Each structure stands twice: as structure tokens, then as C-alpha cells.
Amino acid sequence: MTNFEFLQKYQQLQYSVMYDEIKDLDFAKVGYCKGDDSSFWNLALVNKLLSEEELTKIEDYLISLKRKPSVYFEDREDLQELASFLQSKNYKWDYADSWMFYKDNPIDTSRFNQVRKVETERES
Numbered sequence: 001m002t003n004f005e006f007l008q009k010y011q012q013l014q015y016s017v018m019y020d021e022i023k024d025l026d027f028a029k030v031g032y033c034k035g036d037d038s039s040f041w042n043l044a045l046v047n048k049l050l051s052e053e054e055l056t057k058i059e060d061y062l063i064s065l066k067r068k069p070s071v072y073f074e075d076r077e078d079l080q081e082l083a084s085f086l087q088s089k090n091y092k093w094d095y096a097d098s099w100m101f102y103k104d105n106p107i108d109t110s111r112f113n114q115v116r117k118v119e120t121e122r123e124s
Helices: 003-013 052-064 077-088
Strands: 021-024 028-032 043-046
Touching: 003 028, 003 043, 028 052
Parallel strands: none
Antiparallel strands: 021 028, 028 043
């Protein structure tokens, strides 16, 4: 499993927990949260350099949901051109996750099938 595949699985795990919708745009998966308008829970997960047209599709979709366009991607050398492209479009770095990926060290997925979503009642 690659680091990006892990991020995709994490995004999918958050569906119905934080994400109310995950829209597949082929080149990006856009997560949307009705209850939280932060860019942390309303973003496009990508794994490649975006074209102008692709970025516009992300922007149009998130703006239609009254969300600030946000692009989430792994901090890899081959995606530095994406960072530069986004900065040229007036995007600003907002946050970084610390996933502790190690080069040439695969992610252990042997226990992933044990993860379960549960419902709970909350007391106010």
C-alpha cells in the first residue's frame, strides 16, 4: 500500500463520520462536511499535478457548497510543482498532517479489516 492509498482509505473511513459526501472527480476526491466549514474537512485529495481546468472544477464544486477551495496532497518531491502551481493561484499553505511515512517501509495493513464504525448516543 502506498502512502496515497493510505490517505484514500483514511478519507473513506471518515465518510459518515466527518464527511457527508465524497465526490469522485476522477483526478481528485472531494470531501464535504455539512457541519464544519473548515478547509480541514472540505477538501480535494489529489495525487498529481492539476491542470487549470481540474483546479477550476475543484473550486467550482467547493464554492457551490459554500466552502473555501482547498487541495490536500502528500508532501513529496514529485508534487512540489503542484505546490508551486497552487501558490501561483494565490493558494496558501494552511496545515500539514504528520503521518510518519517512512521511505521504503510499507504500511502494515494486516489489521485494517478490524476497523469498525459504530454509532453512539451522546449526552449534551
